[in-house]
Amino acid sequence: MKLFIDTANIEQIRDMNDLGVICGVTTNPTLIAREGRDFQEVIREITSIVDGPISGEVKATTTKAEDMIKEGREIAAIHPNMVVKIPMTKEGLKAVKVLTAEGIKTNVTLIFTPNQALLAARAGATYVSPFLARLNNIDTPGIDLIENIVTIFRNYDIKTEIIAASIQSPIHVTQCALAGADICTIPYNILCQMIDHPLTDIGIELFRRDYVAVFGE
Ligand code: E4P
Numbered sequence: 358m359k360l361f362i363d364t365a366n367i368e369q370i371r372d373m374n375d376l377g378v379i380c381g382v383t384t385n386p387t388l389i390a391r392e393g394r395d396f397q398e399v400i401r402e403i404t405s406i407v408d409g410p411i412s413g414e415v416k417a418t419t420t421k422a423e424d425m426i427k428e429g430r431e432i433a434a435i436h437p438n439m440v441v442k443i444p445m446t447k448e449g450l451k452a453v454k455v456l457t458a459e460g461i462k463t464n465v466t467l468i469f470t471p472n473q474a475l476l477a478a479r480a481g482a483t484y485v486s487p488f489l490a491r492l493n494n495i496d497t498p499g500i501d502l503i504e505n506i507v508t509i510f511r512n513y514d515i516k517t518e519i520i521a522a523s524i525q526s527p528i529h530v531t532q533c534a535l536a537g538a539d540i541c542t543i544p545y546n547i548l549c550q551m552i553d554h555p556l557t558d559i560g561i562e563l564f565r566r567d568y569v570a571v572f573g574e
Contacts, residue, residue: 358534361520361542365389365399367406369545374407381409383486383520383542385442385466386417397435404436412464412484414442415452425452433461440464440483445473450480457481464520471505478510478517486542488523489533499523500532507537527551 361381362373365388373379382403389396400413413435415428429441429452440462443449453463457480464484465477469492474485487506489499503521510517520540521533527550533541543551 359540363542383412412440412442422448422451453480474506486520486522490523490525503536
């Protein structure tokens with residue numbers, strides 16, 4: 358499973374890119390708004406850091422297919438690595454069909470059922486983003502959604518890649534990897550939590566003490 362970072366924060370992206378663990382970035386209107394900066398400026402900066410797929414979403418106020426298509430072309434023109442993120446609506450599917458025919462990569466977001474993922478894939482989406490934790494938070498196992506999409510895409514050899522999204526804990530990442538998601542997009546704080554383990558810290562301290570007892574500092 359490939360790992361993307363789910364943020365529009367430049368410092369966080371730079372930090373994780375330096376570790377070599379991420380190979381793509383996803384953003385959304387909430388994440389862009391959190392930075393309080395111009396969309397194009399932030400996205401351009403991200404493309405200069407990470408050499409991999411960068412998802413930039415059409416405006417949260419855009420609902421018509423023709424407007425999504427126009428914005429999608431502008432987003433794609435920013436950099437060859439750009440992926441146009443489009444919400445899972447009827448108008449969104451129309452836009453995906455047109456953009457796909459033009460060779461523009463798309464990521465259909467806000468997927469909450471296997472049927473939505475199937476429709477997005479058939480419209481030509483390069484990626485689908487099923488949201489795991491938002492389902493967990495309404496007492497519905499989000500991992501079932503990921504597993505079902507993986508099964509359906511495998512049954513029919515569908516090439517659309519699954520980006521497991523809405524990740525709120527390291528255990529979600531493990532679950533997605535076991536379920537066979539192609540990619541997991543992870544917030545910075547969760548990537549940091551994945552690095553650490555108390556037994557690793559204790560082990561480092563024990564090695565240090567044993568070493569110093571014989572060889573000194
Ligand atoms: C997906 O690409 C979204 O940006 C993101 O994963 C949503 O996560 P949230 O449910 O924590 O907002």
